[in-house]
Amino acid sequence: MNRKVSVNLSRIGNAAARGRVWLITSLLVGMCACLGGAIRSARAAGPAKTTLDGVFTDAQAARGKADYNTSCGTCHMEDLSGSGQALPLAGDAFMDVWEGQTVADLLGLVQGTMPQDKPGTLTSQEALDIITYLLQQNKFPAGKDELKNDPDALKNILITNKAPAKSQ
Numbered sequence: 001m002n003r004k005v006s007v008n009l010s011r012i013g014n015a016a017a018r019g020r021v022w023l024i025t026s027l028l029v030g031m032c033a034c035l036g037g038a039i040r041s042a043r044a045a046g047p048a049k050t051t052l053d054g055v056f057t058d059a060q061a062a063r064g065k066a067d068y069n070t071s072c073g074t075c076h077m078e079d080l081s082g083s084g085q086a087l088p089l090a091g092d093a094f095m096d097v098w099e100g101q102t103v104a105d106l107l108g109l110v111q112g113t114m115p116q117d118k119p120g121t122l123t124s125q126e127a128l129d130i131i132t133y134l135l136q137q138n139k140f141p142a143g144k145d146e147l148k149n150d151p152d153a154l155k156n157i158l159i160t161n162k163a164p165a166k167s168q
Contacts, residue, residue, distance in 0.1 A: 048156040050164065054143025055103070055157055056132035061142065064133030067126045071115045080137055086116070090137045095161060103147070104154035106131055124149045 049055060069078065075086035082088035087097070098106060111127040113119045122130070128149050136142065140161070147154075 048153075050158045050160050051103070051135055051140040052160065052163065053157075054141045055145075056135060056140075056142055056147040057144065058136070058142045060129055060146045061132045061136035064129035064131065064136075067122075068130050068133050071122060071126070072130065075116060080134070089134050094134070094138055098159045099161070101159050102155050103131065103157040103159060104151060106134075106159065107149075107154055 068076075072089075075084075076082050076089050077086075080088060080090035080094075082093070087093060107124075107127055110130060111120070111122055111124065114122060114127075128147055132147050138161075147157075
């Protein structure tokens, strides 16, 4: 008789364990589904703007050209074609490096490492204006508002020359 009781108790224990496993598994599946949906939504939303949206003004790019000629033109050349170790900053060479990255990424590189002989000496505004000149020379359209040094906004501007896919 003791044997029957212990067998029944082990079945109850196994059923309880299976119930806990089922509950935990269900919770994990639900959490993964929610997380996956949130990730897909964030990816679908992507950056709020692209460089095709006119994120700088012509006046800002003109200031950037003056700063570029002073701080960058010696190495990257006046026509942005690059020389030696200084990469080209226009055309396919520029887009091969920067396609899909953000304006914040470009600003971080320019401000932190340029000019090569005096890295980090450009002010935030000089670096930003230079970037607008680079965008203009890469045939991105100007807009009516200047590009501002707002880190959150700059992280949401994608460098791309590809029009976004239309939602259906």
